[in-house]
Amino acid sequence: MQAKTLFDKIWDQHVVESVENGPDIVYIDRHFIHEVTTPQAFNGLRQRGIPVARPKQTIATADHNVPTKDQHLPIREALSRTQVETLTKNCADFGIELYGLGHPYQGIVHVIGPELGITQPGMTIVCGDSHTSTHGAFGSIAFGIGTSEVEQVLATQCILQAKPKKMKIEINGELKEGVTSKDIILYVISKISTSGGTGHFVEFCGSAIQSLSMEARMTICNMSIEMGARGGLIAPDEITFEYIRNKEFAPKGEGFDQMMKYWKSLATDEEAVFDKEYQFDANDIEPMITYGTNPGMGTKIVQPVPEMPFAEDERANFSKALNYMGLHAGESLEGHPVDYVFIGSCTNSRIEDLRQAADLIRGRKKSDKVEAWIVPGSKQVEEQARKEGLDKIFEAAGFEIRQPGCSACLGMNEDKIPAGKYCVSTSNRNFEGRQGPGARTMLASPLTAMAAALTGKIVDVRNLLSNN
Amino acid sequence: MKKFEKLTSTGIPLPLENIDTDQIIPARFLKATNREGFGDNLFRDWRYTKGEQLNPEFVLNQNKYKGEILIAGKNFGCGSSREHAAWAIADYGFRVVVSSFFADIFKNNALNNGLLPVQVSQEFLNKLLQAVSKNPESKLTVDLETQKITLEETGEKEGFEINHYKKYCLINGYDDIDFLLSKKEAIEVFEKKKDEFLKAKTEAV
Numbered sequence: 017m018q019a020k021t022l023f024d025k026i027w028d029q030h031v032v033e034s035v036e037n038g039p040d041i042v043y044i045d046r047h048f049i050h051e052v053t054t055p056q057a058f059n060g061l062r063q064r065g066i067p068v069a070r071p072k073q074t075i076a077t078a079d080h081n082v083p084t085k086d087q088h089l090p091i092r093e094a095l096s097r098t099q100v101e102t103l104t105k106n107c108a109d110f111g112i113e114l115y116g117l118g119h120p121y122q123g124i125v126h127v128i129g130p131e132l133g134i135t136q137p138g139m140t141i142v143c144g145d146s147h148t149s150t151h152g153a154f155g156s157i158a159f160g161i162g163t164s165e166v167e168q169v170l171a172t173q174c175i176l177q178a179k180p181k182k183m184k185i186e187i188n189g190e191l192k193e194g195v196t197s198k199d200i201i202l203y204v205i206s207k208i209s210t211s212g213g214t215g216h217f218v219e220f221c222g223s224a225i226q227s228l229s230m231e232a233r234m235t236i237c238n239m240s241i242e243m244g245a246r247g248g249l250i251a252p253d254e255i256t257f258e259y260i261r262n263k264e265f266a267p268k269g270e271g272f273d274q275m276m277k278y279w280k281s282l283a284t285d286e287e288a289v290f291d292k293e294y295q296f297d298a299n300d301i302e303p304m305i306t307y308g309t310n311p312g313m314g315t316k317i318v319q320p321v322p323e324m325p326f327a328e329d330e331r332a333n334f335s336k337a338l339n340y341m342g343l344h345a346g347e348s349l350e351g352h353p354v355d356y357v358f359i360g361s362c363t364n365s366r367i368e369d370l371r372q373a374a375d376l377i378r379g380r381k382k383s384d385k386v387e388a389w390i391v392p393g394s395k396q397v398e399e400q401a402r403k404e405g406l407d408k409i410f411e412a413a414g415f416e417i418r419q420p421g422c423s424a425c426l427g428m429n430e431d432k433i434p435a436g437k438y439c440v441s442t443s444n445r446n447f448e449g450r451q452g453p454g455a456r457t458m459l460a461s462p463l464t465a466m467a468a469a470l471t472g473k474i475v476d477v478r479n480l481l482s483n484n
Numbered sequence: 485m486k487k488f489e490k491l492t493s494t495g496i497p498l499p500l501e502n503i504d505t506d507q508i509i510p511a512r513f514l515k516a517t518n519r520e521g522f523g524d525n526l527f528r529d530w531r532y533t534k535g536e537q538l539n540p541e542f543v544l545n546q547n548k549y550k551g552e553i554l555i556a557g558k559n560f561g562c563g564s565s566r567e568h569a570a571w572a573i574a575d576y577g578f579r580v581v582v583s584s585f586f587a588d589i590f591k592n593n594a595l596n597n598g599l600l601p602v603q604v605s606q607e608f609l610n611k612l613l614q615a616v617s618k619n620p621e622s623k624l625t626v627d628l629e630t631q632k633i634t635l636e637e638t639g640e641k642e643g644f645e646i647n648h649y650k651k652y653c654l655i656n657g658y659d660d661i662d663f664l665l666s667k668k669e670a671i672e673v674f675e676k677k678k679d680e681f682l683k684a685k686t687e688a689v
């Protein structure tokens with residue numbers, strides 16, 4: 017038999033038919049939906065007079081537009097309220113389970129899928145949101161789709177999709193202290209650029225990846241889309257199985273053991289060939305931060321902003337980005353003042369992120385110059401943080417803890433960073449205006465964000481760890 | 485879906501790289517529940533100054549540039565999966581976007597809305613950008629049937645790739661959902677097969 021990559025195995029197993037000279041009809045196991053990218057798709061179904069094909073394989077939540085304060089009150093902003101209400105109505109009309117505001121499972125769609133055990137190895141998963149790639153951490157094929165495609169999946173549980181190419185990114189070695197999976201992925205994107213993965217599905221492997229927890233793996237797959245890839249995945253192993261065991265919707269008892277037999281077979285064959293391969297050494301990675309307006313414009317904190325590039329066409333983009341950020345080529349970032357710190361988003365708002373952050377600030381106070389928000393990714397994360405007393409630590413340090421949602425990740429709800437202000441953010445995109453018009457986003461790990469909150473500046477978190 | 489066969493039009497140059505979907509349509513304008521009207525907020529934060537005045541420096545606000553073809557720098561449409569980006573561009577009146585590279589999801593979204601992404605070489609893109617910037621009256625012809633884009637004043641042309649199936653859909657105004665709905669039986673057969681596959685894989689040996 018021909019050697020296959022993990023990606024090939026899952027993909028091929030889900031192809032209903034291949035269109036001649038065209039895409040494959042790919043069967044979708046799980047379809048996550050949220051309020052922003054679905055209303056037009058449901059309208060389409062109504063116009064055609066057809067139902068949702070497999071409502072039981074469709075899971076809904078409200079996350080992008082929701083306020084992160086006073087969630088028990090009606091949403092103030094009229095358009096946001098309409099979108100959330102439209103989702104509620106659509107779910108009721110079409111028989112879809114909704115974890116909306118107030119529900120104990122509500123949260124950012126890519127946080128709740130895994131924590132509820134809905135996301136499992138070997139599955140195909142889609143959602144009208146590019147960071148669906150997060151679910152790939154479980155050894156599944158998960159990717160973001162547009163609204164027309166959401167309508168396809170609602171109508172038929174299938175999607176027409178050309179098979180992407182395959183890329184392998186292998187990271188071996190041990191991570192240094194203070195370096196997290198967020199630093200790994202920011203480092204990788206800074207090396208291969210925001211378009212380096214276009215057309216490809218990436219498998220992350222190597223000892224540095226295998227040693228990561230599930231939540232850390234999710235951070236990496238989450239941002240695989242930021243290098244242009246369709247998605248990223250990691251072969252499932254014991255760490256994966258242990259994470260899934262006992263989760264709400266995971267198979268239980270004997271059923272679990274049976275599934276595990278299948279899951280264990282999900283790995284890339286030794287002889288399998290990738291279209292492109294990269295290798296990195298974990299030892300070369302240090303705490304990272306972005307200085308520009310795309311996630312590829314990142315650097316080690318101890319290094320300055322790069323010098324102006326030589327190529328004419330790159331210069332214009334580079335200057336435009338630095339101009340927007342109010343930074344200069346060659347300038348040192350260490351010590352640069354920070355106005356806001358945002359810990360949240362589907363990249364870094366899980367319980368481990370909050371634990372790491374809390375450990376660093378236990379018994380300390382944040383800088384007066386910084387406004388700092390911590391936004392748990394889901395109700396369950398919020399609940400768990402409270403059980404562990406993390407909320408007390410954050411409050412004592414002067415942080416504001418908000419209720420679950422996408423929050424300041426995308427400037428769509430009420431949480432926005434004011435124009436011109438610097439925000440060290442654990443989210444995934446530093447595009448112009450992403451956190452609000454004129455906002456200056458610097459992407460970093462929760463540790464680095466916390467270090468910025470404590471000192472009011474960009475610092476290498478390792479300086480704080482040593483005297484902790 | 486609107487059919488696309490052939491288009492001759494002037495073009496609008498936007499020679500920036502990595503134009504992401506947050507620039508094409510900022511998140512705060514994604515709150516509508518229908519597909520229309522997004523064109524009003526296309527490139528919103530570039531089109532308007534902070535004081536909500538039209539920014540005279542932005543190409544869409546310069547009268548000399550008109551047309552149904554947007555010519556943009558490398559890696560167009562990166563970022564989020566929002567189809568609203570494709571809706572906004574189409575709603576504004578564009579039928580074609582030319583670039584030397586497109587982000588994957590954007591490309592699919594565009595094709596699903598009758599907006600044709602035309603990927604050309606960097607050299608040809610530079611040529612088009614120069615020609616159009618120098619003479620805004622320069623016309624381009626995009627012929628989907630022959631898969632060629634031509635700069636009319638010099639006759640220079642370049643071929644572009646498009647998936648055979650997508651081309652067929654665009655030329656006929658045919659849509660993916662009709663096609664998938666016609667596969668209902670095959671999908672049901674597949675579901676049974678898949679159950680059996682999983683059963684075989686998970687049963688005790």
Ligand code: SF4
Binds near residue numbers: 080125147425
């Ligand atoms: S947290 Fe941000 S990136 Fe994640 S789903 Fe929400 S808006 Fe998208």
